[in-house]
Amino acid sequence: MAKGRAILVVAAVLVAVGGTIGVVLGMAGEPEGLARTLANRGRIATVGDVGRVRAEGTTFRPVEEAAAVRTALGRQDAAALGEALDAAGIAGLLVAGHSPPHAAAGTGSLRDRLARYEHVDGLRGVYLAPAIGLYLRSPTVSFGPPFDLALARVARGILSGQRPPRIESFPEPLRARRSVEVMVLLRDRGRPRLWRSARGSSIARGLLLAAGVARERWQEREAAMGGPIEEALPRMDVEVSLLEEDGTLGSSADAFLERVITPVHGVAFERKGLWRYKLPAATSRDGGGASGFARLFVEQGYPPEAAERPDVRLYRLWVSPLAVSPAPLSGSGSVGAEVDALEAEAAGRSPR
Numbered sequence: 233m234a235k236g237r238a239i240l241v242v243a244a245v246l247v248a249v250g251g252t253i254g255v256v257l258g259m260a261g262e263p264e265g266l267a268r269t270l271a272n273r274g275r276i277a278t279v280g281d282v283g284r285v286r287a288e289g290t291t292f293r294p295v296e297e298a299a300a301v302r303t304a305l306g307r308q309d310a311a312a313l314g315e316a317l318d319a320a321g322i323a324g325l326l327v328a329g330h331s332p333p334h335a336a337a338g339t340g341s342l343r344d345r346l347a348r349y350e351h352v353d354g355l356r357g358v359y360l361a362p363a364i365g366l367y368l369r370s371p372t373v374s375f376g377p378p379f380d381l382a383l384a385r386v387a388r389g390i391l392s393g394q395r396p397p398r399i400e401s402f403p404e405p406l407r408a409r410r411s412v413e414v415m416v417l418l419r420d421r422g423r424p425r426l427w428r429s430a431r432g433s434s435i436a437r438g439l440l441l442a443a444g445v446a447r448e449r450w451q452e453r454e455a456a457m458g459g460p461i462e463e464a465l466p467r468m469d470v471e472v473s474l475l476e477e478d479g480t481l482g483s484s485a486d487a488f489l490e491r492v493i494t495p496v497h498g499v500a501f502e503r504k505g506l507w508r509y510k511l512p513a514a515t516s517r518d519g520g521g522a523s524g525f526a527r528l529f530v531e532q533g534y535p536p537e538a539a540e541r542p543d544v545r546l547y548r549l550w551v552s553p554l555a556v557s558p559a560p561l562s563g564s565g566s567v568g569a570e571v572d573a574l575e576a577e578a579a580g581r582s583p584r
Contacts, residue, residue, distance in 0.1 A: 269359050269366065273323050277301055279343060280328030282364055298322060305343040313342055314354035317369050324368035325355070337494055349479075349492045351550050357479025360548075362488050365479070373412075373435075373474060375554060379405065383439065384557030387416050388470045390443035391450075392462055402436040413475040414438030415551070416446045418468045425468065426450055426457070427511070429475050435554075439472060470557040475509070478550040484539040490521035498549035499524040501539070508532050509549050 270276070272289030279295045286292070295302045298320045304313040317323075327346045338345070342352055346367060349360055356370035375383065383406070390396050399407060412435055417427035428446040432438030450461040458464060477500075481492060493499060495516055500509035508528065515524040525546065526536040538544055 270326075273368070275320075275322045276324050276326050276366075277317075277320075277322050278326045279305065280330075280347060282326050282328050285326065292326065295325070305346075306341050308340075308342060310342060310353040310355075313352070314369065314371065322369075324358070324366065327365045327367065329361070329363055329365050337496075350494055351478055351496055356476065357548070359482060360479040360492055361482030362485070370476075373410075373552065373554070375405070379403070380555040381557065382555075383435075384470050384472050384555040387439060387443040387472050388465065388557045390440065391416070391418070391447050391470065392465055393447070396440050396444065399434075399436055399440070406436040406439075407434050409433055410435070412438050414442045414554075415471075415473045415475050416442040417471040417473065418446070418450075418465075419471060420464070420468050424511075424513075425464075435474075466560050468559050470559075471553065472555045474552040474554060476550045476552055478548050481546040481548065484522075484525075484546060486522040489525060493521040493524060493548055495520070496550065498551070499528050500547050500549045501525070501528065502545045502547065503538075503541070503543055512549070512551060 270285065270287035270290050273287070274289075275291050275293065277295040277298055278285070278292050284292075295305065298316070300316040301313070301320055301322060304316040307313075317325075325346065327343075329349060330347050337348075337350060340348075345352055346355075346365065349357070349365055351357070352367070353372050354370065355367040358366045358368050360366075374380075386397065411431070411433065413429050413431045414435060415427055415429035416439070418425045426446060426449060428442050428449055430438050430441030430445060432441055447461060450457055450464075454460060478497065479492070481489070483489075493515065496512055498510050498512045498515045500507060510518065510524060510528050518524045518527040525539060529536050529538050539546060
């Protein structure tokens with residue numbers, strides 16, 4: 233990974249008169265990138281010295297003008313920060329980045345953590361550059377009983393060869409339209425054996441696609457996997473998670489990648505509608521940051537310098553767990569029975 237070169241041009245131009253900072257974000261050769269990134273975001277609070285930025289359809293105000301948000305940023309409660317942002321009608325935060333020495337991940341105030349490019353629940357990184365980061369409000373998706381366990385059991389049923397349920401059979405919270413990427417992972421005594429993800433217009437659609445593709449992949453590699461999936465599945469945990477983008481990266485410089493790829497992040501890239509990624513644990517094993525990206529490119533048949541191509545977008549990945557079906561599976565209910573129970577619970581009645 234070439235040092236100091238940017239895949240996305242990030243230029244801060246200090247204008248002497250008025251001290252305005254014009255930040256150019258975007259693909260190489262596209263100086264209007266900042267306008268597209270920041271435009272039409274509603275109210276954005278600025279945190280730290282980001283200068284004066286302007287974008288059509290977006291109002292920037294110092295966080296000091298929103299007392300509750302400022303107070304929450306000085307503490308460690310991410311849920312309280314989300315509530316303060318919602319109450320103030322603020323869509324996100326534009327944060328001046330820095331890298332304080334000897335700061336352990338997960339420590340300090342939320343303000344410091346965001347300035348260090350760490351993930352904070354309830355926020356989603358949109359664009360991260362060496363001197364600035366844009367984070368938008370993104371409430372965490374989670375499901376309690378009975379949705380959580382039933383989600384993983386539906387995945388287990390599809391993996392075992394049972395007929396997938398109809399989308400209409402899922403309760404509304406799982407059918408709700410949202411752009412998501414759902415991952416289904418099989419874990420054998422703590423060790424990941426196989427995982428696949430799929431993008432869908434709802435959690436239900438993404439789940440059905442990801443589970444189906446995972447079963448097909450195992451069958452394609454059955455000999456290498458140690459036999460039929462039906463025989464291996466009873467000793468495996470089945471996990472369902474969301475894979476969430478947590479920031480397009482504005483530089484491929486090694487030092488920046490080491491800062492922005494934290495232990496909870498995976499590395500990913502997109503090129504011409506094709507996306508490839510490595511999960512956080514694998515990224516850490518590869519050395520994180522620059523090493524993680526270099527290894528990912530090589531494994532996908534690209535030279536490491538592919539990171540500098542104008543049609544390649546680097547981003548970081550955050551894994552948000554939804555559900556786990558532990559091994560061995562207790563009971564022998566079918567996929568249909570699980571969805572019926574799910575639907576009944578959502579309707580506030582007992583399944584027949």
